[in-house]
Amino acid sequence: MIVDNLPALQVIVPLLGAILCVLVRRGWLAWFIALVVSWIVPLIAVALILQVLDGGVISYAMGGWAPPVGIEYRVDLLSAFVLLLISMVGAVMLPYANLSVESEISDGKRAWFYALYLLCMTGMLGISITGDAFNAFVFLEVSSLSTYAMIALGKDRRALLAAYQYLIMGTIGATFYVIAIGILYTMTGTLNMVDMSGRLGDVATVRPLFAALAFLTVGISLKFALFPLHSWLPNAYAYAPTFATAFLASTATKAAVYLILRFFFSVYGVALVFGIHPISEMLIALSLMAMFGASIVAVYQDNIKRMLAYSSVAQIGYITLGFGLANVPGLTGGVVHLANHAVTKGALFLAVGGIVYRMGAAHLDDFKGIGKKMPLTMAGFTIAGLSIIGVPGTAGFISKWYLAIAALEHGWGWLVMLLVLSSLISVIYIGRVVEVAYFREPEGKVMNATEMPLSMLIPAWVMILATIYFGIETSWTAGIASQIATDLLAGVQ
C-alpha cells in the first residue's frame, strides 16, 4: 500500500507537514515537525531511486486517472536523482535550522517560516516528480511563492525589496512558462510530457513549437538565474535568512534546471532543440558570460553571502555549459554539477551561517582573524571553497573534468582553457576571504566569537565532508549522472 503510493507520498508528506506547522504555531514544535518530515522525505526518495534502478521508470496515476488524461507522476532516473538531491539536502540542513532561524526570525513567525520551508520543498519535489506540464507550473509557483515569503523574512529591511524584485521577475518567468505550455497544448492537445513528446513529431507547422521553446527557455532560465536573467538572485540570497539562503542555493535553482532538462531532452528531444536553431551556441555563450561575468563581480563583493550568490550564478553557468555541449560527457558534467554544486554551495553557506550566527552579519570585516576563533568553521569554508575552485579531490573537480572532456570531444581546446581560467577567478574570491580569516588579527566583535554550536557544526561538516566524498567516490553522483545523460541523449522515455 505504502510502497505503491510512494510517488504521491513524496509530495504529500511535506505538504501535510506544512499545514501541521501552521496549526501548531510554536516555533520549536514546527521545527520538530519539519525535521521529522525532512527525514522521512529522503527515505521515500531513496526507496524510489532503488525501485527505478531496479525496475526502470515508475509511472503513477494520480487519483487513479490513467495518463494521459489524468496527471501522471513519473519517476525516471533523472527525477529520482533530483528528488534524492533535494530531499537529502533538506535532511542534512534541517538540524542546523533551529538555532540559526531562532537567531534571525522573531518567535511569532518561526512556525510560518517552517511551513514555508516545507511548502517550498513540496513545490520542488513536485516539479521533479510530475509528468504533467501544467502541474509542473503549479508546483513551480508553490515553491516560488513560498520562496518569496521566506526571503522577505530576512532581518534586513532590504530583504523585502529583494523578495519583491524576485516576485516580479519570478512571476514573469512563470507566466512565460505558461504561455509556452499553452502553445504546446494548442499544437499537441495534451499536457502529459511523454504524450506530448510523442505527438510533437506529427505537428505540421513547427514554427509555434519554436515560439514555445523560446518562451519556455527564457521563462525557466529566469527561475534558475541564467545570466543575464540573474539580477534577482544576488539580493535574494544576500538578505534572506541564512538557513533559507543555504537551502535555496542548494536546491531551488536545481529544480528549475531539472525542468529545462526535461523539456529540452525528454519533450522536444535533441534534434529539435539543438538541430535547427543555434541554441547550443547560445547556451555556451551565456554560460561563459555567467562563469566570467558573475565570478568577476563576486571578487568585488564585501558581503560574503552576496559574494557566494554571484558565485552561484557563475556555477549555474557550468551546469548550462554542460547542456549546451549536448554530448554525453557534457550532459553528465551538467547533471553531476547539480549535485556537486548543491553540496558545495550548501557547505559554504552553512559555514557562513555559523559566522552570521556569532557575528550577526557576514561582511568581509567580520572574517578578520576568524580562523583563530572559529577554526572548524573556517576550515570547512576553505575546503568547500576548494571545491568551488574545482581542485582535484573535491566534488567540484568531477564536474569540471566531465565538462573538459566534453569540450575536447568537440575539439574545443580553447574551452578547456576558459574553464581553467574561470576557476582561477574563483581562486581570487575564495582566496581573499580565506586570507582575511587567517592572516588578519582578530579585532572588535571577532575577539568574543567562538565555534558555532554543535547542532550547526555537524550539519555543516556533513556537507563539507560530502564535498570531499563526492570528489573521490562518485558512483552515486557521476555514475548515475552519466547514465542519465546517456538516456536523455538517446531519447529514452
Place this chain on the structure above:
Amino acid sequence: MAALQELVNHYNHWIAVFLMVAGLYVVVARGNMVKKLVGLSLFQTSVYLIYLTPGKIIGGTAPILSDEFTVYSNPLPHVLILTAIVVGIATIALGLALVVRINEAFGSIEEDEIFEKDVEA
C-alpha cells in the same frame, strides 16, 4: 486584403498580445510598486485569453451529457485557467503584502525613492 482578413479573423489573439505587452511595459516602466503589480496582473491575465481562445468553439456549450447539445467547448483549458487564476491571485496578494511591508519599512513605495534611502542606510 487577405492579410487584413487574417488580422481581423484572429482579433482575439491580437487583444491578448496587446494586453501582454502593455502589462510587461507597465512592469518595466513604472516605478510605483503597486502599479508594477497591476501591470504584472495584466500580463498574467492576457495569458488566460491565450488559453481560452482555442478552447472555445463558437456555438458550443459546456460539456454536459445531454441529447440537446452536440457541440461542446473543450473544458480542459478552462480548468487550467481556473488554477492559473488561483496562482495569480496568490501572487498578487503576496506582492501587495510585500508592498505594505516595504511601505512600513521604507516609508515609500516608489522605487527610486527607496533606492535613494537604501544608499543612505
Place this chain on the structure above:
Amino acid sequence: MTSQTLIILALVLPALTVLVIPLFHRQPNLRETITITSSGLLFLTILILLIRVLDGERPSIELIRVVPDLPISFAIEPLGMIFAAVAGTLWIVNSIYSIGYMRGNNEPRQTQFYMCFALAISATMGIAFADNLFTLFLFYEVLTLSTYPLVTHKGNAEAKAGGRKYLIILLGTSTVLLLPAIIWTWFLTGSMTFTIGGIMAGKVDGLTLGLLLALYVFGIGKAAVMPMHGWLPAAMVAPTPVSALLHAVAVVKAGVFTVVKVIVYIFGIDYLADTGAGDWLLYIAGFTILMASVIALRQDNLKRRLAFSTVSQLSYVVLAVAILSPISAIGAAMHIAAHAVSKITLFFAAGSLYTAAHITKISQMRGIGRKMPWTMTAFAIGGISMIGLPPTAGFLGKWFMLQGAMEGGKWVAVGIIIISTILNAGYFLPVIVSAFLRPVDPNASKDKDIVTDHGEAPLGIVIALTLTAAGTIALFLFPGPLYELASAMVDMGTEVTNVAPEPPALPVGGNSHE
C-alpha cells in the same frame, strides 16, 4: 606486511601525525616525540620498501576509481623510490633540526608548523608513489596548499607577500598549464598511467607533442624552470627548516621528479629523441642554469643565494633528461638525491648561523668558521657538492650527465655544465674561504642585530647538519643502491626498444653494483 600495505602506510603515517599532533599542543616535548617517532616509522617503512624494490619487486595498488577513467593508484618504480627514500630519510634529520631551530628562535604557532610539515611529507609520498598523472596532480596540489601556511609562518607583511607569490605561481601554473596538459594527454592517448617507454608513441606527434611538452615543463612550476622560478626566492621568507626540507628537497624535487617522470614514462625518452620535439628544452634548461647562477652571484642574502643556486641546480636535472640519453637520465635521477642532501646541508648551516648569530647575509660571515666550525665545515661540504667536486655527492650526477651529453654529441649541454660549474665555484668558494681564513669583521659588532658572543648553534641543529654533511660524502663513497635504482629506471624505460645502456664505469667505490 605486504608491500601494498607499506605503500598505504607511507602515506597514512604522516597524515595520522597531522591528526595526532594538535592533541598535544600543550605538551611540546610529547608533540615533538610524536613527530620524531612517526618520521622514524616512515623511514623504516621506506627502508623495507627500498630493499624490496632493489630486489626487483614493483608493488602497485589501486585505491579507488574516482570516475571510470580516473583511478587513484600507486605503484613504486625506481625513480619514485629514490625520491621517497630521500624525502623520508631527510624528514627525520629535519625533524631533529626543526626542534632545535623552532625552539632556539622561539617561533610562534609550532603546532601548526609540525602539522603542515607532516601533511607536506604525506603529499610528497603520494607524489613519489603515484601511478598516474591524476594521482600525482592530486598530491602535487596538496603539497602546494600544505606548504603555504609554512611559507607565511612568520605572519608579517613580507611573509604574506612571499606566500601570495608562492601560491599564485604554483597554483596558477599547475591549473592553467599542467591540468589542461593532463586532460589533453588523456584525451589524445586514452591513458594517464606512467608506462615504461611512454604512452605518446604513435598517438601524438609534431607540433602537438612539442606543445604538450611545453605545457608540462612550464606547468610544473615546482621545477622552477625560468620564467616560472619566481616563487622559490619568494618562499625563502619561511623558517629555515621549511626552506631546507621543502624548498631544497620535497617541493622542488617533486617538481623535477615530475618532469623526469613525465618525460620518461609519459613521453618516452626514445620517442622524444626520435621526433626531436624536445630539443628546445635543452636550451631553456641551460639558460635557467646559467642565468640563475649569475643572479646567485649577486645575492648578499645567504638564503636568497641558496635559492637561486637551487633554481640553477634543478635545471641540471631538467637538462639531464633533456639530453634524452639513458645515461644522462641516470644522472638526473642521481642528481635529485645528491642535490637534496647537499642543499639541505647548506640550508641547515644557514639556519644555524641565523639561530646562533642572527646572520642572514654573506657579508656578515667573515671569520665565522672559527666560532662555528661544525656549521661551516658542513657548509663547505655542501658547497663543494654544489660545485660538483669529489668527494661529494654532487660529483655523481654531473659525471653521468657529462657522459650522456658527450655520447650524444650534445656539446651545448657539455658547455653549459662546464660554465655553470665555474659559476658555482664563483659563488660558493669565496664564502667558504672568507669564513675560514679572514678575520671577523671588527665593524660587525656595531650591527645591533648581530650577536657576536656566540658559539655553535643548539645541539639539534648541529647534529642534523653533521648528519647531512656526512651523508653528502657517504653518498659519493657508496652510490651503489642509488645507481642501481637509477639504472633500473632507465632499463625499464628503454625495454621497449631494447637499447640497454652500457653500464658506465663508476669513478670510485661503486662496489655494491656487482
